[in-house]
Amino acid sequence: MAASLMLETESRGINLSNALEDRGLRRTGARTAVTGRIEHLSGAFTAEQLCRDLPGVGRATVYRTIRHLVDAGALCKLPILDGAPMYSIARVEHHHHTICSRCGAVGEFRHSTVERVMRSLAKEIDGDIIGHRMEIFITCGSCLNESTTGKFSVHV
Amino acid sequence: MAASLMLETESRGINLSNALEDRGLRRTGARTAVTGRIEHLSGAFTAEQLCRDLPGVGRATVYRTIRHLVDAGALCKLPILDGAPMYSIARVEHHHHTICSRCGAVGEFRHSTVERVMRSLAKEIDGDIIGHRMEIFITCGSCLNESTTGKFSVHV
């Protein structure tokens, strides 16, 4: 992702273990393994992928830990159209995602115009806006130089 | 949804059975039952809901027919954050959705500014944009007058 896109970003210090502790949860071996693995991964991942990577940690614990991290706002859950949802570390307070339809790489961005659109829509919609979500499907720069077939189908 | 929102809309004549025939699929009793039921429903629905409503049609056929309709562009598939995806008839060529987090009602809208945002992002993103998706979570007008609890959790 181009650096210019991140101009409006206030990046957060990321420590997933702390995010759990802040919620009053104990720092245990299993949780440290899960958060450590997530921080070690470069991008987005699925729950099953994490289970495979951490055979020493039970499935239930992996799923529970992910849920805690999502509840804490430290992870974003991205409902991809087909297949299991993906998760990515929430580095930016409120943001949207770019998803490469070939390699699955997920990026974050903020764009003030999106928020302006929301404010203008608020006047027209019959009801209260309580949130929004936006995903941009791309073929990322590095995939443009390759010839692999698509990973996700995109019906938009 | 406010009528003003639909101003940018070119509404399409909707005939799901024709959408299937246009793809070279036969007009059968089961498919007519499924498309008829979908057209009869007021808003968005899940595949399982359709199966329950049509006990005379097999699960496999319901799922197959939905898939055909999505492929034909006659239905939109909406990945709600938790639970099964919802489907709604695509009345407008390219559009976005409002989703009431209480009653699950789904609306469509077009807003030219969203497309303008896409064009400005295209210059900044490292890669090719191949599509985008936007959902606005709302509490719709009719739900504002009630006191039911939320149906969907919204982490945005």
Added chain:
DNA sequence: CTGATTATTGATACCAAGTATCACTGGACG
């Protein structure tokens, strides 16, 4: 109309993702 051809159906079995249960374990803390 009749029979041949082929798409479609739906019961069944299956698979994948995720959750509930519950006896056991190990952190925290007096």
Added chain:
DNA sequence: CGTCCAGTGATACTTGGTATCAATAATCAG
């Protein structure tokens, strides 16, 4: 150190959806 309770993980279960395949229904040529 011992107690207590949060946390764990094996297991069984649920849900959403797909593959299989024999039976059935559309379609079409004659």
